[in-house]
Each structure stands twice: as C-alpha cells, then as structure tokens.
Amino acid sequence: MLTKNEPAENEPKETSRLEAFSDGVFAIAITLLVLELIETLHTQTNDGLMQLFVTHWQSFLAYIIGFITILVCWINHHVALEYIKKIDTNFFWINGFLLFVVTLTPFSTAILAEYLEKESRTALAIFGFNYILISIAADSICTYACNHHLIEEKHREFYASYKIIYRYAIFYNIVAFLLCFVSITVPIILYVILFAAFAAPKAFAARLQKIKDRKKKKIKRTNHTPGK
Amino acid sequence: MLTKNEPAENEPKETSRLEAFSDGVFAIAITLLVLELIETLHTQTNDGLMQLFVTHWQSFLAYIIGFITILVCWINHHVALEYIKKIDTNFFWINGFLLFVVTLTPFSTAILAEYLEKESRTALAIFGFNYILISIAADSICTYACNHHLIEEKHREFYASYKIIYRYAIFYNIVAFLLCFVSITVPIILYVILFAAFAAPKAFAARLQKIKDRKKKKIKRTNHTPGK
Amino acid sequence: MLTKNEPAENEPKETSRLEAFSDGVFAIAITLLVLELIETLHTQTNDGLMQLFVTHWQSFLAYIIGFITILVCWINHHVALEYIKKIDTNFFWINGFLLFVVTLTPFSTAILAEYLEKESRTALAIFGFNYILISIAADSICTYACNHHLIEEKHREFYASYKIIYRYAIFYNIVAFLLCFVSITVPIILYVILFAAFAAPKAFAARLQKIKDRKKKKIKRTNHTPGK
Amino acid sequence: MLTKNEPAENEPKETSRLEAFSDGVFAIAITLLVLELIETLHTQTNDGLMQLFVTHWQSFLAYIIGFITILVCWINHHVALEYIKKIDTNFFWINGFLLFVVTLTPFSTAILAEYLEKESRTALAIFGFNYILISIAADSICTYACNHHLIEEKHREFYASYKIIYRYAIFYNIVAFLLCFVSITVPIILYVILFAAFAAPKAFAARLQKIKDRKKKKIKRTNHTPGK
Numbered sequence: 001m002l003t004k005n006e007p008a009e010n011e012p013k014e015t016s017r018l019e020a021f022s023d024g025v026f027a028i029a030i031t032l033l034v035l036e037l038i039e040t041l042h043t044q045t046n047d048g049l050m051q052l053f054v055t056h057w058q059s060f061l062a063y064i065i066g067f068i069t070i071l072v073c074w075i076n077h078h079v080a081l082e083y084i085k086k087i088d089t090n091f092f093w094i095n096g097f098l099l100f101v102v103t104l105t106p107f108s109t110a111i112l113a114e115y116l117e118k119e120s121r122t123a124l125a126i127f128g129f130n131y132i133l134i135s136i137a138a139d140s141i142c143t144y145a146c147n148h149h150l151i152e153e154k155h156r157e158f159y160a161s162y163k164i165i166y167r168y169a170i171f172y173n174i175v176a177f178l179l180c181f182v183s184i185t186v187p188i189i190l191y192v193i194l195f196a197a198f199a200a201p202k203a204f205a206a207r208l209q210k211i212k213d214r215k216k217k218k219i220k221r222t223n224h225t226p227g228k
Numbered sequence: 229m230l231t232k233n234e235p236a237e238n239e240p241k242e243t244s245r246l247e248a249f250s251d252g253v254f255a256i257a258i259t260l261l262v263l264e265l266i267e268t269l270h271t272q273t274n275d276g277l278m279q280l281f282v283t284h285w286q287s288f289l290a291y292i293i294g295f296i297t298i299l300v301c302w303i304n305h306h307v308a309l310e311y312i313k314k315i316d317t318n319f320f321w322i323n324g325f326l327l328f329v330v331t332l333t334p335f336s337t338a339i340l341a342e343y344l345e346k347e348s349r350t351a352l353a354i355f356g357f358n359y360i361l362i363s364i365a366a367d368s369i370c371t372y373a374c375n376h377h378l379i380e381e382k383h384r385e386f387y388a389s390y391k392i393i394y395r396y397a398i399f400y401n402i403v404a405f406l407l408c409f410v411s412i413t414v415p416i417i418l419y420v421i422l423f424a425a426f427a428a429p430k431a432f433a434a435r436l437q438k439i440k441d442r443k444k445k446k447i448k449r450t451n452h453t454p455g456k
Numbered sequence: 457m458l459t460k461n462e463p464a465e466n467e468p469k470e471t472s473r474l475e476a477f478s479d480g481v482f483a484i485a486i487t488l489l490v491l492e493l494i495e496t497l498h499t500q501t502n503d504g505l506m507q508l509f510v511t512h513w514q515s516f517l518a519y520i521i522g523f524i525t526i527l528v529c530w531i532n533h534h535v536a537l538e539y540i541k542k543i544d545t546n547f548f549w550i551n552g553f554l555l556f557v558v559t560l561t562p563f564s565t566a567i568l569a570e571y572l573e574k575e576s577r578t579a580l581a582i583f584g585f586n587y588i589l590i591s592i593a594a595d596s597i598c599t600y601a602c603n604h605h606l607i608e609e610k611h612r613e614f615y616a617s618y619k620i621i622y623r624y625a626i627f628y629n630i631v632a633f634l635l636c637f638v639s640i641t642v643p644i645i646l647y648v649i650l651f652a653a654f655a656a657p658k659a660f661a662a663r664l665q666k667i668k669d670r671k672k673k674k675i676k677r678t679n680h681t682p683g684k
Numbered sequence: 685m686l687t688k689n690e691p692a693e694n695e696p697k698e699t700s701r702l703e704a705f706s707d708g709v710f711a712i713a714i715t716l717l718v719l720e721l722i723e724t725l726h727t728q729t730n731d732g733l734m735q736l737f738v739t740h741w742q743s744f745l746a747y748i749i750g751f752i753t754i755l756v757c758w759i760n761h762h763v764a765l766e767y768i769k770k771i772d773t774n775f776f777w778i779n780g781f782l783l784f785v786v787t788l789t790p791f792s793t794a795i796l797a798e799y800l801e802k803e804s805r806t807a808l809a810i811f812g813f814n815y816i817l818i819s820i821a822a823d824s825i826c827t828y829a830c831n832h833h834l835i836e837e838k839h840r841e842f843y844a845s846y847k848i849i850y851r852y853a854i855f856y857n858i859v860a861f862l863l864c865f866v867s868i869t870v871p872i873i874l875y876v877i878l879f880a881a882f883a884a885p886k887a888f889a890a891r892l893q894k895i896k897d898r899k900k901k902k903i904k905r906t907n908h909t910p911g912k
Contacts, residue, residue, distance in 0.1 A: 017247055017306055019701055024255025024480075027708025031716065031787050032259065036266065038720065038794045049799050049806045067787070071780045075773065078701055089303065089428040096299045103259050103295070110266045115277050122277045200773040245475055245534055252483025252708075260487065264494065317531065317656040324527045331487050331523070338494045343505050350505045473703055473762055480711025488715065492722065545759065545884040552755045559715050559751070566722045571733050578733045 015087055018095060022077060025099045030070040032106045036113055037063050058116040065127075066109030072198050073102055073134060079201045080141050083151045083159055094144050098137035105130060124187060125180035131191070132173040139166035161205035161212070169194070243315055246323060250305060253327045258298040260334045264341055265291050286344040293355075294337030300426050301330055301362060307429045308369055311379045311387055322372050326365035333358060352415060353408035359419070360401040367394035389433035389440070397422070471543055474551060478533060481555045486526040488562045492569055493519050514572040521583075522565030528654050529558055529590060535657045536597050539607045539615055550600050554593035561586060580643060581636035587647070588629040595622035617661035617668070625650070699771055702779060706761060709783045714754040716790045720797055721747050742800040749811075750793030756882050757786055757818060763885045764825050767835045767843055778828050782821035789814060808871060809864035815875070816857040823850035845889035845896070853878070 040056040053060065077098065108130040115123035142163040145151055151159050176190040197204055268284040275283065305326065336358040343351035370391040373379055379387050404418040425432055496512040509516065533554065564586040571579035598619040601607055607615050632646040653660055724740040737744065761782065792814040799807035826847040829835055835843050860874040881888055 017251060020248060020704060021251045021255055021302060021306075023701060023704045024252050024483075024708050025259055027480075027705055028256055028259040028484075028712055029262075030783070031709055031712040032262065034713075034716065034787050034790050035263070035719070037788075037791045039270070041791075041794050041798055042723070049795065049803045049810070067784055071776075071783075074705060075776050075780075078705075078776075089430055092299075092303050092306075093427065096303075099258070099299075100295055103262050104265075106262050107265045107269075110269050111277065114269055119277045126277070199777065202773055245479060248476060248479045249483055249530060249534075252480055252711075253487055255708075256484055256487040256712075257490075260490065263491070267498070317658055320527075320531050320534075321655065324531075327486070327527075328523055331490050332493075334490050335493045335497075338497050339505065342497055347505045354505070473707060476704060476707045477711055477758060477762075480708055481715055484712055484715040485718075488718065491719070495726070545886055548755075548759050548762075549883065552759075555714070555755075556751055559718050560721075562718050563721045563725075566725050567733065570725055575733045582733070 015081070015084060018087060018092070019081060022081075022095060022099060023074075025102060026070060026074045026077070029102050029106055030067060030074075033063055033066045033070075033109055036106070036110050056113075059113040062109050062113035062116065065112065066105060068195060069109075069130075069134075070102060070105055072195060073098075073105075076138055076198055076201045077141075080138065080145070080162060083155045084145050085152060086150055088148070088150075090148075091141075091144060091150065094137070094140045098134070098141060101130065101133040101137050104133075120184055121180055124184065125177060128173065128177035128180050128187060128191075131194070132170065132177055135166055135169040135173050139163070139170055142166050158205070158209055161208045162201065165197075165201065165204055165208060169198070243309070243312060246315060246320070247309060250309075250323060250327060251302075253330060254298060254302045254305070257330050257334055258295060258302075261291055261294045261298075261337055264334070264338050284341075287341040290337050290341035290344065293340065294333060296423060297337075297358075297362075298330060298333055300423060301326075301333075304366055304426055304429045305369075308366065308373070308390060311383045312373050313380060314378055316376070316378075318376075319369075319372060319378065322365070322368045326362070326369060329358065329361040329365050332361075348412055349408055352412065353405060356401065356405035356408050356415060356419075359422070360398065360405055363394055363397040363401050367391070367398055370394050386433070386437055389436045390429065393425075393429065393432055393436060397426070471537070471540060474543060474548070475537060478537075478551060478555060479530075481558060482526060482530045482533070485558050485562055486523060486530075489519055489522045489526075489565055492562070492566050512569075515569040518565050518569035518572065521568065522561060524651060525565075525586075525590075526558060526561055528651060529554075529561075532594055532654055532657045533597075536594065536601070536618060539611045540601050541608060542606055544604070544606075546604075547597075547600060547606065550593070550596045554590070554597060557586065557589040557593050560589075576640055577636055580640065581633060584629065584633035584636050584643060584647075587650070588626065588633055591622055591625040591629050595619070595626055598622050614661070614665060617664045618657065621653075621657065621660055621664060625654070699765070699768060702771060702776070703765060706765075706779060706783060707758075709786060710754060710758045710761070713786050713790055714751060714758075717747055717750045717754075717793055720790070720794050740797075743797040746793050746797035746800065749796065750789060752879060753793075753814075753818075754786060754789055756879060757782075757789075760822055760882055760885045761825075764822065764829070764846060767839045768829050769836060770834055772832070772834075774832075775825075775828060775834065778821070778824045782818070782825060785814065785817040785821050788817075804868055805864055808868065809861060812857065812861035812864050812871060812875075815878070816854065816861055819850055819853040819857050823847070823854055826850050842889070842893055845892045846885065849881075849885065849888055849892060853882070 037059055040052065040059050047055065108127045111126050112123050142159070146156065146159055146163050172190070172194065176187045176194070179187045179190070265287055268280065268287050281288065336355045339354050340351050370387070374384065374387055374391050400418070400422065404415045404422070407415045407418070493515055496508065496515050503511065564583045567582050568579050598615065602612065602615055602619050628646070628650065632643045632650070635643045635646070721743055724736065724743050731739065792811045795810050796807050826843070830840065830843055830847050856874070856878065860871045860878070863871045863874070
C-alpha cells in the first residue's frame with residue numbers, strides 16, 4: 001500500500017495533521033471521562049452532597065485511573081512520534097488502531113466505575129484487556145516505524161529500545177490480564193508498576209539502551225582482548 | 229463569491245486553520261461514538277457484565293463500523309487537502325458540507341446500534357445514505373479544487389485521479405443504497421469492498437493513474453506507428 | 457491591561473494558540489449538536505424508524521440551523537483573525553466572549569428543537585437573542601483590533617469594512633429579534649438573508665469597500681473640478 | 685526522570701504538541717459545560733420556556749462561573765507556557781495534573797448548579813477546593829519551569845514574578861475555601877477579586893515586577909550612598 005510514485009515534499013505536513021488529529025482524540029477521550037462523574041449527580045439527588053462522594057467512590061477512583069491511563073498513552077504516543085519524520089497510509093491505520101483503543105478507554109473506565117463492587121474481577125479483566133490492546137498498538141507503531149525507515153538513521157538504534165519495551169509490555173499485560181481471574185491485588189500491583197515504568201518512556205528506553213551498550217562493550221572486550 | 233481584491237500572502241495560514249478545525253470535528257465525531265457504548269451500561273444494569281456484551285453486540289459492531297467510517301473519511305480528507313495550497317470562501321462551505329456529514333455519522337451509527345435487529349434494512353439504508361452524502365462531499369472538494377486551480381499545476385494530473393475515484397464512489401454508493409431495500413448481505417459485501425478501496429486512497433489513485441498512463445501510451449503508439 | 461513592558465518576539469506564537477483553542481471550541485460546539493439528535497433515538501423507540509424522522513422533524517431542522525450558525529461564526533472568526541498579527545490580554549477576553557456565545561449555541565439549538573412547535577415565537581426569539589450576542593462579539597473583536605492597531609497598517613482600511621458590517625449586523629439582529637414576538641415568517645426571512653450575507657464575509661466587505669471607494673472618487677472629483 | 689542522553693533538536697516540536705493537547709482539553713472542558721445546560725431542558729418540559737430560565741437560574745449562573753474559570757485557566761496556561769522553550773517528561777506530568785483539575789471543573793460546575801440552593805456552602809467549598817488544586821498546579825508549572833531552566837535566561841527574572849503570584853494564590857484560595865464553611869458572601873467576594881487579578885496575569889506579574897524593581901533600586905541607593 002506504500003505509495004512511492006508521488007512527490008515527497010509534502011511529508012512534514014502529513015505528520016503534523018496526524019498529530020493534530022491524534023491530539024484531538026486523546027484530549028476528547030480524557031475529557032469525556034468527566035461525563036460519567038457528572039452522571040453520578042443525576043442518578044442520586046436525595047442524599048446529601050458529601051454522601052455522594054462516599055457512595056460513588058468507585059466512580060472517582062475509575063476517573064483517576066482512566067485519566068492516568070490516557071495521559072500515559074498520550075505521553076508514549078508523543079515520544080514514539082517525536083522521531084518519525086515521514087508517514088505512509090499504512091501508518092494511518094496502525095495509528096488509527098491505537099486511537100480506537102484510546103476511544104474505548106472511557107467505556108472501560110465506565111465499566112470499572114459501575115462494576116468494581118459487583119463484579120470486580122470481570123471489570124478489572126476488561127480494563128486489563130484494554131491495556132493488552134494499547135500495548136499491541138504501541139508495539140505496532142514502533143515496529144512499523146523502525147522496519148519501514150520512517151525515522152532518521154541516526155536515531156534508529158535508540159528507537160529500537162522503544163520497540164523492545166512495548167513488546168515486553170504486551171506479554172506483561174497478558175500475564176496481568178490472566179491474573180485478574182484469580183486475584184485482585186496482584187494485577188493491581190502489576191498495573192501500578194506498569195504505570196510507573198511507562199510514565200517516562202524516554203528515560204525507560206534510555207536506561208535499557210545503556211544496559212545494551214554496556215553488554216556490547218563487554219562482548220567487544222571479551223572478543224577483542226586476545227586479538228589486540 | 230471568490231475574493232480576488234485583497235492580499236494573498238496570508239493564504240498558507242488559511243489552510244492550516246481549516247485543517248485544524250476539520251481535524252477537531254473528525255476527532256470529536258470519532259470519540260463521541262463511545263458515548264453510545266457507555267449508554268448501554270446505563271440502560272441495563274441487572275444482568276451480569278459479560279451478558280452485556282452479548283445483548284448489546286449490535287452496539288459494539290456499530291461502534292467499530294462508525295469508527296472505521298470516520299477514520300476512512302479523515303484519511304481521505306487528509307490526502308485530498310495535502311496538495312491544496314490556497315483556499316477561498318466557497319471552499320469553506322464545501323468543506324463544511326463534508327464536516328456536516330461527518331458529524332451526522334455518530335447519529336447514523338446510533339441508529340445502526342438500536343435498529344440493526346428490529347429494522348435491519350432501514351437502518352442499513354440510512355447508513356448507506358450517509359455514505360452517498362460522504363462521497364458527494366468528497367467529490368465536490370476534489371472537483372472544486374481541480375477546477376478552481378487551488379492545487380499546484382504539477383500535481384493537477386495526479387489529483388484528477390482522486391476526482392474520478394470519488395465520482396465513481398457516488399454511483400457505487402447509490403447502487404449499494406438501493407440494494408439495501410432488497411438484501412442485507414449484498415450491500416454489506418459492497419461496503420466492505422468500498423472500505424478496502426478507500427482505506428488507501430493515494431495508492432488507489434496511483435493505480436488508476438498508471439492504467440491511464442498505459443492507455444495513453446498505447447493510443448500514442450497506435451497513432452504514431454504509421455507516421456513514423 | 458495592555459502589557460507593553462515584556463519582549464514582543466513571542467507574539468506570532470500567541471495568535472496560533474488563540475486560534476487553536478478557538479478552533480477547538482468551534483469544532484466541539486458544532487459536533488455536540490449531534491448529541492441532541494441521538495437523544496431523539498432514546499426518548500422514543502416504540503415507533504418505526506422512518507416514523508422517527510417525521511415526529512422529530514424539528515430536531516433535524518434545528519440541527520441544520522445550529523450547524524450553519526456555528527459554521528458561519530467560524531468562517532467569520534477565521535476571516536476576522538486573518539490579518540491580526542499580535543494580541544493582548546484584553547483580546548483574550550473579547551475572543552472569550554465570542555466563544556462563550558458559540559458554546560451557548562448548542563443550548564439555543566436544543567431549545568429550538570424542543571419548543572419549535574410548542575412555543576415557536578419564544579424559541580425563535582431566544583435563538584435571535586443568540587444572534588445579537590454573536591454580532592456584538594464579532595463587532596467587538598473587529599473594533600478592538602482596529603482601534604488598538606493589532607493589524608498591519610496596509611490592511612487597516614480594508615479591515616474597517618468588517619467593523620462596519622458587524623456593527624450593522626447588531627442593529628439588524630435587534631430588529632429581527634423584536635419581530636420574533638410579532639411574526640414567525642418575517643424574522644425567518646431576515647435570518648436567511650443574514651446567513652447569505654455573512655456566508656462570505658470577505659466578499660461582503662470587499663463589495664462595501666468598492667462602494668466606499670466609488671463614493672470617495674466622486675467626492676474628490678466634485679471637490680477638485682472647479683479648483684483644477 | 686530527566687532525559688539528557690538523546691538529541692535536543694526535536695524540542696521545539698515537543699512544546700507545540702503539549703500546547704495542542706492542552707488546548708484540546710481546555711476547549712472540550714469549556715464546551716462540555718453546555719451539556720449540563722441542555723440537561724435542564726430534558727428534566728422539565730411541562731412548564732413554559734421562560735419559566736425554565738427562572739427555575740434553573742443556578743444552572744445558568746454555574747455555567748457562567750465554570751466558563752470564566754476555565755477561560756482564566758487557559759489564559760494563565762497560555763501566558764505561563766509562552767516563555768517555555770523546552771520540556772521534559774516531568775513537565776508532562778505537572779501539566780497533566782493541571783489538565784486533570786481542568787477536566788474536573790465541569791463536574792464542580794455541575795455540583796454548583798444542582799446544590800447551590802440545597803447545600804450552598806458545601807457546593808461552594810467543593811468549587812473552592814477546585815481553585816486550590818488549580819493554583820497548586822499553576823504554581824508547580826511555574827516553579828518547575830523556573831528551577832529546571834526550561835525558560836530562556838533573559839526572561840527568568842520576569843518569570844519569577846509568575847511563580848510568586850501563583851504561590852500567593854494557593855494561600856489565598858485556602859483562606860477562601862475555609863471561609864466557605866462560615867459564610868457565603870465573603871468567599872464569593874474573594875473569588876471575584878481572584879478572577880479580576882488573574883484575568884490578566886501578565887499585567888499582574890508586570891506590576892509586581894515594577895514594585896520589586898523599585899524596592900531594589902531603593903536598597904541599592906541606600907547601600908551605595910555612603911560608598912559613592
């Protein structure tokens with residue numbers, strides 16, 4: 001589907017519109033979460049105002065979780081697209097899949113808010129399934145950008161670290177998802193660790209890069225010592 | 229309505245705001261679809277959570293169809309506006325018509341979700357009517373841009389291919405729309421083919437351009453053979 | 457409140473964010489209109505699907521009117537801000553007032569949809585009041601930009617034409633508003649004319665400019681004939 | 685979490701996406717307020733249209749307050765980010781906290797609309813708590829930008845004035861919040877003063893800067909008089 005037969009000078013413009021559209025989707029998805037919070041005001045108006053915060057604590061917790069999830073997604077999307085200079089039609093679709101999962105997040109958050117007490121495991125598993133989809137989308141973006149030379153050659157090695165962290169995240173999320181059917185606390189702890197790691201994807205990837213560099217040097221040294 | 233008597237140096241700025249506004253509308257329309265999904269949580273809370281996915285399968289199917297529809301629209305809008313360097317007031321209105329149809333799409337999607345089982349043919353026909361409007365809007369944008377020299381001369385021939393594919397799409401959509409009153413499976417197959425074709429409009433137009441070039445060469449050769 | 461004591465080199469950036477924020481508000485306001493349309497699906501599900509379009513014709517009419525209103529506003533905002541190169545804090549507030557009226561428009565539209573049959577005159581008058589506010593906001597933006605030299609000197613004379621058309625629009629809208637309490641058809645005709653005039657504000661202002669130029673020349677000629 | 689080991693040339697792009705995302709969130713939050721206003725139309729349709737404005741006056745008042753709050757936030761965000769040229773991952777999170785509070789504002793506004801008559805003090809206190817969070821977020825942004833040298837050296841001193849006004853705003857808001865439990869009119873007056881002061885943060889900071897400059901000169905003069 002790659003289109004190579006038309007002029008290339010328009011390509012920087014392409015990235016900016018993709019970013020503007022994606023930013024719009026992220027911004028709306030993160031702000032729509034509040035509608036579910038406002039909904040709680042309409043369902044129950046007989047009790048006192050402070051009582052509302054007590055009865056609907058799951059809505060508030062879900063709101064915070066949903067907000068952080070989409071914010072982490074946006075930060076990672078920002079970082080992943082930073083080095084991408086040109087895009088093609090396939091990339092629109094891979095990015096579109098990520099946006100699809102992002103727009104689903106307010107729905108998963110609403111499920112969390114309404115079923116956290118009644119069916120806590122299923123509700124958590126659905127949210128966990130959302131995370132699996134997010135990590136698959138993030139991995140697809142990085143892998144495609146890497147393999148199709150959408151990023152500048154000098155940044156490619158650093159970028160490969162992103163690819164690795166998102167690939168690992170898929171397996172991590174599958175494990176956390178399966179644990180949802182057995183326990184509640186274990187997957188929650190796993191998700192908190194996940195948040196902490198992907199809160200600063202650049203630093204995370206840079207740390208990984210350093211470890212790789214050190215390993216390489218070691219291998220180089222062990223290979224070269226007899227020769228030199 | 230074309231305004232020629234004021235300075236032209238501001239025109240690149242014009243395109244960027246039109247794109248920003250359009251991107252906003254696309255982003256919101258595609259994200260609002262999730263509200264209909266969240267609605268399903270409020271209408272029926274007695275059943276189990278997994279039961280919800282079974283009873284409301286039409287809502288989820290409609291959500292996916294609506295999302296892909298608006299994403300395809302955005303990709304085509306992006307590609308159509310890529311070569312347009314200057315715009316006039318008429319173009320605002322033609323683009324406004326496209327945005328009008330895009331903002332209607334969440335409504336058609338909601339109809340699909342609620343009436344797919346009860347009145348499947350009518351619901352599909354309404355969604356099909358939406359497609360006719362989209363293709364008319366896309367055709368209008370390309371035809372206007374071509375005829376009013378809003379695109380650079382060197383890209384004009386390539387751009388003419390867009391005009392042709394969107395023109396054909398109108399007739400294609402009218403046929404599919406009429407078939408909705410007779411059958412369900414036939415229009416669905418037609419729409420899937422439509423999605424596949426317009427998923428990568430650039431590649432689609434480039435392929436068309438190649439066929440045209442080949443034909444031209446053939447005609448040239450047949451015309452020139454006796455002369456040379 | 458004008459701030460003159462800090463560096464000026466950041467000012468082009470200022471305009472772009474104001475436009476981005478305004479575009480966002482316009483895009484959301486225009487897309488939120490569809491929610492009222494989707495609402496009609498939830499209030500009445502017993503009748504057939506085609507019946508829905510018959511019973512809720514006011515909602516569809518209001519949707520179209522609301523959409524065109526906000527689109528006309530956006531086009532006029534775009535044109536008004538095109539020549540503005542620098543802004544100050546006061547301008548944020550004047551622009552904020554316009555955005556306030558724009559965000560109110562979905563509410564006026566919803567009133568139109570629900571009360572067009574029951575209390576047609578009051579519903580129309582409320583929508584008319586919205587138009588008065590819009591024209592006051594548009595006039596304020598142009599007058600402020602003109603008087604505080606926010607636009608380049610060479611465009612100032614042309615820009616003054618905008619100021620005049622928006623000033624006249626205020627009085628026009630007040631008359632139309634008052635007529636709402638007496639008649640239904642007369643204000644509707646007046647609003648259609650208003651739409652047609654402000655659909656292309658640039659051409660409208662250019663035509664006005666031409667008339668002014670012709671008058672000037674005439675006066676010049678009559679003044680100079682005996683002298684020269 | 686600061687990432688220093690990758691290239692810096694992409695940084696101007698970073699700020700623009702952060703601004704675009706933030707603008708999106710501000711624009712949506714400010715426009716979503718109208719949904720609460722439209723809600724009033726659905727809850728009560730038996731009375732006349734003019735009666736609606738009388739019964740739901742709190743909704744309209746809350747709408748205006750919510751709109752001004754988010755607009756003031758946006759103006760201050762705009763001014764605070766104007767001089768920031770580069771950002772890091774921590775800044776995403778500090779900005780994310782501000783956006784979190786901004787998205788909460790439609791919820792606080794909805795509380796104000798529904799509980800202003802029933803539990804006026806609690807409703808006002810919740811809105812006041814929202815203000816405390818906003819001022820903490822604004823202070824965090826300025827303090828972090830100042831301390832981590834995200835702004836150009838030449839603007840740093842001026843920028844420090846912002847830091848001071850937002851720091852004072854925290855304490856001011858805490859006092860106003862506590863007064864909500866005792867009185868209604870006193871905190872309202874305090875909030876009106878707050879709005880007036882932060883309506884033009886640049887002018888406010890410039891005035892503060894002038895006072896500081898005058899003091900400095902005085903100190904200099906008193907210190908230098910015996911020496912010279």
